[in-house]
Amino acid sequence: MATFVHVPATRITGDLEAIGRRPGADAGDPQLGLLRFDTDETVRAGVWESRPGGWPVVEREDTETCYILSGRALITDAATGETFEISAGDVIVQPKGWSGRWDVEETIRKVYSIGM
Secondary structure (H helix, E strand, C coil), X not given: CCCCCCCCHHHHXXXXXXXXXXXCCCEECCEEEEEECCCXXXXXXXXXXXXXXXXXXXXXXXXXXXXXXXXXXEEEECCCCCEEEEECCCEEEECCCCCEEEEEEEEEEEEEEEEC
């Protein structure tokens, strides 16, 4: 059964659970924070934050849609070499199989949804 989820704005902008350094990071010290939403098994959603640093993404296993709440990062698409500067108000979709690179320049926070 589908689960309705409501998350008040104060939770979205509030403190997140510290979950450590981004696996695979090769630049900076991207410490992560996370707030998982209470969803069913068909979707994973929540708020994610990273401090400055960079890491490669190789062939994503799923599709993720994100709304950027704050901060700034450069995302490079491996297939085209194009780099996108993302910041508050932007929406990005990282499709299954996508490869590229994240370089967080200013602590970034996003709301994400990953379909299963």
